[in-house]
Amino acid sequence: MLSEREARDALRSWVASKAKPEASGRIDDATPLFADRYLTSVHVPELLLLLERLRGAPIDPERLGPGDFHDINTIVRRFCTPAPGRLPGG
């Protein structure tokens, strides 16, 4: 598993690469990624794969819940911090 800092940087880069160029400058770690449509459903599978790579463990889609992908802060807290017992699929 990457450090929290490394995971956060990787997520920021990935989100910036997927958002529309004119929008990427407006995204910070608390920006609602899907609710504000910076990301859409087509990005979900790739995000899951990225997170599995960053944390070095699979994610069970059945255990995903409301808000899990709300913003970068939430994603890092849910999936990229060393608390395996709280991780979906962990």
Next chain:
Amino acid sequence: MPEAPATETDAKPRLAAAGLRWHPGLGQATLSGPLLRLAADCDRAFGILAGVFGAEEELHPAAVSAELLNRLDYFSSFPHQATFPASLDGDEDNLAAFAADPFGETGVRLTRLAPVRAVLTPAACYHIYAAREGEELAAPTYVTTVATCFRREASVEPLVRQWAFRMREVVCAGTAAEVRQFLDRARELADLLCRELSLPVDWEPATDSFFRPLTNPKFLLQKVAPTKEEAVFGGRVAIASVNLHHDHIGSAFRISRAGEAAHTGCLAFGLERWLYALSSSYGEDPADWPSVADAASCAVAAWNRT
């Protein structure tokens, strides 16, 4: 559909005298008498709620273009629910072959089919979006419609889960903020109607019945960022829902608002499910049934006071 097992509940026997006739092989219900009048009363009530938004009434045909639904990924998301109006290839020999032996133990013996270009609509609102293809909306647009909708189901239950059922919808197309405001208000109004009628409902986030859901990005997104909330009666039957489509439909149909793809959302009511909820709460004697339209008027008056 004929193979679908029916789940027997108390709805069928207890409502037979009130006008419910169930077609078990088809998963459909016929309504007559007091029950049909209650259905009309419910629809009037929903129309009163739609009136709060000044929603324009539209009436659309039963079949919707398959090409339009394909644009919304309907077939990849819900292939198990699709019902197609099929017709025979008009070639005379093909028709003669069919006419000579049209029916057997397993049902109709189809010969060669004509190309299928339509679907029996699975929701009331699809026509509304298609009718506005390419439009630039100068203001938020509110429309209401009712339709008989078709969804093939693995199991059926009178008034609760049917192959064919009626759905009343109120649709808003506008900016993201306009649609969110509409959905907030729509949910409040639907909740007030339930309260006026003393129908116990819990509003719960919900997902649609996707095919192979865990591999469908749209389902996964509904799980992490819910776009659907249902009013669940008795812990199991959703009688109303509010649904946010973001700009998915606006983009597919090139409907724009304020220079961007329009956002859309809808409030939906399942008419038969309201009959189930009302008859479960008030009993099978029509004399005990409330006026749903009067309750809607009270709900709107209460909402105006807030």
